[in-house]
Each structure stands twice: as structure tokens, then as C-alpha cells.
Amino acid sequence: MVTGARIATNMVTRPMSTDILTLSQLLSPSFPVGAFAYSHGLETAIDDGRVHDANNLQDWLRDLLHFGSAQSDAVLVNMAYAGEAAEVDAIARAFAASAERLKETDLQGAAFCDTVRDVWGIDLGQLCYPVAVGQTARAMALDPELCTALYLQAFIANLVAAAMRLVPMGQVDGQKVQATLKPDCVAIANASVGTTADDLHSCTWGSDIAAMRHETQYSRVFRS
Numbered sequence: 001m002v003t004g005a006r007i008a009t010n011m012v013t014r015p016m017s018t019d020i021l022t023l024s025q026l027l028s029p030s031f032p033v034g035a036f037a038y039s040h041g042l043e044t045a046i047d048d049g050r051v052h053d054a055n056n057l058q059d060w061l062r063d064l065l066h067f068g069s070a071q072s073d074a075v076l077v078n079m080a081y082a083g084e085a086a087e088v089d090a091i092a093r094a095f096a097a098s099a100e101r102l103k104e105t106d107l108q109g110a111a112f113c114d115t116v117r118d119v120w121g122i123d124l125g126q127l128c129y130p131v132a133v134g135q136t137a138r139a140m141a142l143d144p145e146l147c148t149a150l151y152l153q154a155f156i157a158n159l160v161a162a163a164m165r166l167v168p169m170g171q172v173d174g175q176k177v178q179a180t181l182k183p184d185c186v187a188i189a190n191a192s193v194g195t196t197a198d199d200l201h202s203c204t205w206g207s208d209i210a211a212m213r214h215e216t217q218y219s220r221v222f223r224s
Contacts, residue, residue, distance in 0.1 A: 080134025
């Protein structure tokens with residue numbers, strides 16, 4: 001008699017879809033929105049010495065996720081998923097804290113819309129970035145919570161990449177910061193499902209002021 005480990009027979013097999021791969025493509029650094037050109041005011045914070053290592057970079061980014069522009073972008077993604085694009089886009093533009101922040105979301109959104117149109121044939125018009133992402137997720141019937149989580153992860157990854165060029169900071173430290181903030185991205189994405197304009201808020205004044213001051217910074221690498 002041959003004996004051995006019992007094989008489980010009650011496992012449920014779920015079909016795999018391409019949705020997560022599509023979202024990964026839409027929010028990949030290789031998607032041509034030019035995110036690498038923007039620091040979201042982080043360049044000024046680093047130049048001022050306010051962000052100078054992995055620990056305070058992590059704190060800076062966590063504040064953006066919970067209290068600042070990353071959190072409001074998460075709300076805007078979900079508003080765009082559920083609402084009218086033109087109305088949400090107008091709110092998003094009015095909520096931009098500075099001229100460079102407005103240019104950042106406008107130009108990235110325009111590039112995102114152009115690429116989505118050329119690749120998938122979905123004509124979004126010209127929307128700012130989080131609104132374009134939310135509308136695309138809606139058009140493709142992609143999960144809004146997963147879309148928001150990946151949007152936030154891409155937001156964090158881009159600013160970490162900027163910091164690695166400016167602090168300077170090593171790649172391992174950069175990856176540690178991203179890994180540490182993943183639960184925050186998930187929590188914010190979960191809390192943002194079904195949010196409305198009443199949920200829009202931001203109180204990261206230091207980041208907003210840094211973005212404003214970047215507009216007149218004498219020497220700079222990034223466009224914001």
C-alpha cells in the first residue's frame with residue numbers, strides 16, 4: 001500500500017483576467033505621460049534640506065498619501081469613475097494648489113488621453129491625469145479600487161525615483177520606501193471607493209508651498 005500526502009480536492013480555480021495587466025500597463029513608468037519630468041515640489045523640499053534621506057522622504061510621501069495631493073487624486077479617480085468627466089475635471093483643475101501642479105496634471109493627463117485613444121480607441125478628450133485614469137478604468141470596466149491602488153503606487157514610485165536622483169539616495173533605500181508604503185496605498189484606495197467632492201481635502205501645506213516656490217527656483221532639474 002502506497003501512502004503519501006493528501007491532495008486537496010476542494011480548491012476553487014478562478015479564471016485569470018487581463019485586467020491587472022492592463023492596469024499595470026496604464027500606470028507603468030513606460031506609459032508615455034512624462035511623469036519622470038515632474039517632482040511635485042519635492043525638488044524644492046530637497047534643495048531646502050527638508051528631505052535629505054530615506055526616512056524623511058518616507059514621512060513626506062506618507063503625508064501626501066493620507067493628507068495631501070495623493071489622497072485627493074485617489075478621490076478624483078473614483079469621482080471620475082462614477083461621474084461626468086467634464087464636471088470632475090473642472091473640480092480637479094480648481095483643486096490644483098499651484099500653477100506647476102496644474103500644468104503637471106494637465107500635461108500628463110493630455111498625454112495619457114492621447115495614448116489611450118491611439119492604443120485602445122477610447123476618446124476621452126483632454127482630461128487632467130487622475131480624471132483620465134478614472135474614466136479609462138470605467139470605460140474598460142476595470143476595478144476602481146485596484147486602479148486607485150496602482151495609481152497611488154505609481155505616484156509614490158515616481159517621487160521616489162526623483163529623490164534617488166536628487167538626495168542622492170540608493171536604489172535599495174528607494175525600494176524600501178516603496179515597500180513600506182504599499183499598505184498605505186491599499187488603505188487609501190479602499191477608503192476612496194465611492195467618495196465624492198465632499199471628501200476632497202488637503203492639508204499638506206509644506207508640500208503645496210514647496211510646489212509654489214519651485215516655480216521661481218533658480219536651478220532645477222524637474223518641471224514641477
